Amino acid sequence: MKEPTKQQPGEQPPEPVTLRQLVGHPVLAGAEHAGGASLDRQVRRVSVRAGVDPAGLGSGDLIVVSGAVDASGWQVEAGIRRCALAGIAGLVLPVRDRGPLATTVLLAERLNLPLVLLPADASPNDVALRLAQLVATPEVVRSEQVLRFVRRIRGQVDSLEAVTTAVAEVIHAPVSALGPDGALVHGRHGPASFRRDLNLPQVVVEGEFTHVIQPVSVGSAPLWLVAALRLPAPAQVEVAQAVLATAEPWAMSWLATRRLAAERDARARTTLLADLLRLREDAGTVTRHRAAILGWRLDGWHTAAYLRRLNEPPTDNLTDRDEIARALAQAGIDGPLVEQSDGWVAWQTVRDEPSPQEVKVVLEAVRRTLALLGSRIELAAGVGRLHPGIGGLARTVDEAREAALSIDPTSVDVSQDPAARVAHIDALGVGRLVRAWTRSRSARxxxxxxxxxxxxxxxxxxxxxxxxxxxxxxxxxxxxxxxxxxxxxxxxxxxxxxxxxxxxxxxxxxxxxxxxxxxxxxxxxxxxxxxxxxx
Amino acid sequence: MSGAAESTAESFVDRLAGDDVEALERGASLLGSGGGGHPRLGALWLNRELAGGAEVRVVGVDSLTGWVLPVAAAGSTASVAVEKLSAGDELRRCVEVAEQHLGIEVDTIGVLAIGGGNALFPFIAAAQTGKPVPDADLTGRAFSGLEQTVVGCGPEFTGTWVSAEAHGAAMVIDGAGPPAAERVMRGALAGLGGWAALAYPPLPADTFRRLALAGTVSHALRLGHQHRQAAQAAEDGATLARRLGGEHLGRGTVLEVHRGSGGKYAGGSVAMRSPDGDGLFRVEMGDEYTMVLRDGEVVATTPDVICLLDTHRRQVIPTGQVRRGHEVDILLLPVPDRLWHADVLPRLAPRAYGLDADPVRYRAGGPVPAPGGGS
CATH class of the missing domain: 1.10.10 (Arc Repressor Mutant, subunit A)
Structure with missing residues (x-):
């Protein structure tokens, strides 16, 4: 390590590393930076010395003392003077029983020599090796970390957390996952803003933190893996990029598995509802059993809401399902939610015959839902009447659909006022019923x-x-x-x-x-x- | 800085009188380099002897005849002797036992070390026996081990060693050189009560004259008188250093005192910062102050004498008493050139005090490594 790294012809020399970036390296976690000297010096070489001895070294050299040096000894103080005179970039000193004397620290400060004190349990040779690799052969660090990740992740992942945890352990930095909308779905560190419209790996520097962002593309809306590095060396950013890129297929496989399960569930819901609407009271035990498995209550009184999408296709009802369900639950509707070709059907079931006011409550909740969803998912909603039993469910769903179809998305007040996008079946006159029919598929x-x-x-x-x-x-x-x-x-x-x-x-x-x-x-x-x- | 007064010329005094004892105490204290035991106890004792009518003659080395018996105290005079008081006649008995055992009559009581507590004991022995003291010593400063004299482990000091303690017991170590004598003394000290009077093998006058550092008693007396005058005039450290013929290395407030533990040498460090904050001083110590670093640079080491003086009271601060918050002046006092010669240097260089460093002799404007240093 004492020899300067020889560059192959044509090979790019590694980007210079500053001492600040090295001090931020995880291998120096727990080390203390004594003295207020500047950490912005460039380090071009890391040398291991048995004592505080700068002989033959100069600017750009970082000395890691590996010998059994007593940090409180006078040799350290005398050595610091010589290091400062030689223009050494910094000194990493292990502290065993006792730290340096006050004058030693003050002298390092006075002579502007950065002094990093290693805790007793750190191995100076290991520290030197890691830092030297970072300075001289970042590509070795990169491949090593990628390998470590692959060894750690091994086999199938059962959660997104398993992926982010493995990455975090390898790169020694917190790793988060962001949803398509940029909100944190896992972890705690995310960039305040980044280009969500670009489905590409990105690096965003915000203050002390550098966010390395890797998209995981499934369908139209990607998931983002984000590593938050504090004052990283360029090589550390590259390591994070490499490891995150390696982690992407794992995250993707997890997403795909989950998506597959979601598709299956959605299909089960949709066909079951179709069966119920068709068979009504004639629904047999098999159908009723399937409903029971999904937790649908068929007896009792139902009030349905039909949410019709106004956005131009293509739209992904499955992907947006979570957002719709969240908004509905927040507004107070926590019954089933079933995907339809042009939107969703949701309904609320109560055991005993409720007061007529219940309809207004549902209507109000649907209005709130639309307001909560904002402009990303544009909907027109219809609400049916209260009806009991399986037949009642079919009736209220039909009514809700009719009411939803009655809303003309092109009319001025609908586009201006989101509240106008919700209609109740009772509020429809004959004319609106006709208009509703003309918007139906059979009319087309x-x-x-x-x-x-x-x-x-x-x-x-x-x-x-x-x-x-x-x-x-x-x-x-x-x-x-x-x-x-x-x-x-x-x-x-x-x-x-x-x-x-x-x-x-x-x-x-x-x-x-x-x-x-x-x-x-x-x-x-x-x-x-x-x-x-x-x- | 050239060597301290080394002359065979006229002695500073030919007989101790009046304020000479106090001057000797001050001088020995300065030359103790922070160690060697404090001479206060010996000064009180000597004063009592003189008040009782005894007298101490100081003679030049040229006029010596017969046998010279170097006398010192072994053990911890700094701490034990203060608590376990002397019987009063240990030194006389020590001389008598040596005379009896060797069948000679001692003509002169020699001074082994002019620095620290050991400087006073020969004068007490002289007062009690009526024998004179030559204006010379064998160390030029304090010593921490029996071989740390200019004689070292030479054949001159292979012979009969006599030790006497307060309760009347005397011990004779025969045919031993300084290392063996030291080993035996260390083992015996607990039985002897912690400290005891010690007579080295006697030297013939010619040998003593050849080996001894002449004029060092006068030098110590002169230092003592100057120091008293400076203290009375409330002079600052730099002026005091000039007056004493030494160097003022700097002034500082003690930030931290680190004392090592274990090992043969009780090592330690004193960290200081100058009042303006510009100078950082670090003084290494063993039994004595051994090295001074200024801003990380070694500027002085043993065998030169390093004194830490209380800035306000101008008193010597021994190694055991320096503490955080002390405001001190660091003074460097020269020693006879002989101590820097290659044959003596190894016994008084920093390594002899357990400090792994080459000796550095102070030069105004920059330190230079001592010739023959590093051996």
Whole structure:
């Protein structure tokens, strides 16, 4: 170690290490830094000496005294003077029975020689070896630590904590896990901010702490592993990066296992609810048994809430489930939560017939839930009535879905006021019921089939829509569109021909009008009066 | 700093009188280098002898004839002798037993060490026997072991050693050199009551003249008188050092005293900082102060005499009494050049006191390693 490290041609010399970074190294934990001398000197070489002897050494040299030196002896004091005159970067001195005399420490301070006192149980040779590796051959430290991690983690991990603990033990620094939203899910140290939008390893320096961040990518939202290093040497950061990168597959395998289990559970929930809604009172013992296993109470009185997603797909209902469940529980709804294709169904069950007020309580709780979720997960929610038994569960879920569908996400007050995104089935008029129906899947299916021949006839479709809106009056339609009434009657005639319907027939008329209602948002968005007029 | 007064010229006094005893006490105390036992007890004793009509003549080494019997005290005169008081006639009996046993008549009582408590005992013996004391000694400072004289383990000191204790017992060690005599004395001291008068093998006058450091009694008396005048004039450390012909190494407040335990030598260190905070001093000690470091640099070692003086009272602080908070002046007093010669140096260099260091002789403007040092 006394020879300077020889660099292979073309190899980058290790980044210089400051004494402060070495003092922060775990191997010096418990060591005392005596004297106020500057720790910002660069250390280029670590030398082991039997005594405080700087012979042949100079600036950039850190001396680790390994001999049985009495720290209180005069030789140490005389040695400190010689070290300071030689410009030594620092002195690591083991203290056995007794620390250095007051004058020794004062002299080190006066001569600006950093003095690090090793506790009696530390091995100076070990300390010297670790520090020298850090200074001269950081890649050796890196591979050694990666190996240590692999040996420690060995086999399957049963928790995320097993991964973070193993990393923490190897790199001697606290390791935390952050959720997709940057909140701590495990551990205590996390950076105040980092680029969560970049799914890449990152290093964030905040004050004394350097956070080494490794993403664990599963699905759309990554989990983050974060090591918090205090005043690390560059080599220590590299070690943490290497070990965290090695740990990523383990964290990922744990996540994947958990995800698989979650998917299985979600499927079980969804199919069971579908069965219950279909079979109602006819549900057999097998179905009831499955419900019992999931802890669903089928007797008693149910009030359902249907949470419909408004966000543009793709969305991950499974990933967001935890957040929804948390918000619901916080708002006071702690019943089952079941994934649906466009959202979730939640319901509350009580044993005895509750007061009618219960519905208001649920309604209020759903409003609070939406407020708690904020803007990341946008929902429209419907709440059903109170119904008893298995059939009651199916009814209240149906009602809740209908109420949720009644909310038009494009209307102004819905986008402005989150409270307007919650509807109760009782609050729906006939008109809203129709609107709710037109937003249903069956309505879309009808509209697409019936109006398919007009798919590329935007002008005819828009004219038809306005015509039906104006009670089949050619005059009123012409006025509304600013056209001649002959143009309108001509278009309507063509439309009837293409669709093969007679609008004077009440049944045909109703079917076409409902189909138009189902498509209306699209028609209104894509057409304007002038476009219709000019074509 | 050149060697201390080494001359065969006229003695400072030819007979101890009046304030000479106090001067001798002060001088011996300074030359004790913090050890050697405090001469206070011996001074009181000698004063009583002189008050009783006895007289002590001091003669130059040139006029010596017949036999010279070097006398000292063995054991801990610093602590034990204060509690276990002397009978009063140990020294006389010691001389008498030696004379009887060897069948000679001693002409002169020799001084073994002019530093510390041992400086006074030959004068008491002289007062009690009426024999004169030569103006010389065999150590030039205090000694911690019987071989630490200029004679060392030379053939001159292989012979008959006589020890007498307070209850009347006397012990004769025959045919032994200093190491053997020391070994026997250490073993016997408990039985002798902790301390006892000790006569070295007598030396013929010619041999004594050849070996002894002449003029050191006068030197001690001169130091003592100067020290008293300085104390009366309340001089500061630097002025006092100049007056004594020594060097003022610095002034400091004791921050910490560390005393080692076990081993043959009771080692220890005194950490000091100058009042302005600029100077850091560290004084190493064994039985005596042995080394001074200034800002981590060794500036002085034995055999030069290192004194720690109380800054306010100007009294010598022995190694056993220095404590935290003391404000002290560090003085360096020269010793006869002979002590720096290669044949004597090893017995008085720091290693002889258990300190693993080469001797360094102080030079104003910087220390220099002693010639022949490190042996």
């Amino acid at each position: 299916a009808l509209a697409n089939t019936l109006l398919a021949p007009l798919a590329d006839q935007e002008t005819l479709l828009a004219t038809l829509d306005v015509y039906l809106e104006h009670e089949s009056s050619v005059v009123a339609t012409a006025a509304a569109l600013g056209l001649h009434r002959n143009t309108v009657s001509d278009r309507i005639a063509r439309t009837q021909r293409i669709l093969g319907v007679d609008l004077r027939d009440p049944d045909d008329r109703l079917a076409v009008e409902l189909a138009c209602r189902a498509l209306r948002p699209n028609v209104r968005r894509t057409s304007s009066k002038s476009q219709i007029a000019n074509s």
